[in-house]
Amino acid sequence: MSVYFDTSALAKWYVRESQSDEVEEYLSGVCPVTISALTKVEMCSLVARRTREGHLDATTQGRILATFEGDIVAGHLVLLPHTVESFLIAESLLGSHPDIPLTTLDALHLGVAQASNVSTMATANRVMARAAASQGMQCHTFF
Numbered sequence: 001m002s003v004y005f006d007t008s009a010l011a012k013w014y015v016r017e018s019q020s021d022e023v024e025e026y027l028s029g030v031c032p033v034t035i036s037a038l039t040k041v042e043m044c045s046l047v048a049r050r051t052r053e054g055h056l057d058a059t060t061q062g063r064i065l066a067t068f069e070g071d072i073v074a075g076h077l078v079l080l081p082h083t084v085e086s087f088l089i090a091e092s093l094l095g096s097h098p099d100i101p102l103t104t105l106d107a108l109h110l111g112v113a114q115a116s117n118v119s120t121m122a123t124a125n126r127v128m129a130r131a132a133a134s135q136g137m138q139c140h141t142f143f
Contacts, residue, residue: 002034006128009142010077011043015047015050019142022142031076033122036082037081038112040072080113080118081112102131103127
């Protein structure tokens with residue numbers, strides 16, 4: 001089974017918060033999981049924001065990002081490519097589901113997953129879960 005972890009769910013593996021235990025348990029049964037280069041950018045942004053807000057110190061920020069990068073190098077997280085197809089799928093999703101308030105970046109996550117034939121989305125984002133389900137993907141949620 002191939003599982004794509006969006007940043008909302010994956011962050012719970014690195015930053016202790018609600019549902020972190022559930023994410024860890026789920027990951028233990030499905031690793032390796034897939035992510036995209038967008039996930040890397042979003043993780044850096046998330047950790048930097050948490051540091052600015054005073055929830056993390058600089059040392060913890062560095063440790064989290066080093067662990068995250070180490071998990072990519074070790075093969076626990078597999079980077080999927082952004083392709084022209086993934087962008088076209090994202091564009092199509094934004095136009096074909098006007099009732100789902102999907103953001104550009106979430107549409108790109110879905111586009112990468114679908115272009116790579118990933119069947120399951122793991123997310124802590126209700127809108128992402130709804131959009132993934134509308135595309136026939138299985139969805140494992142953490143909310």
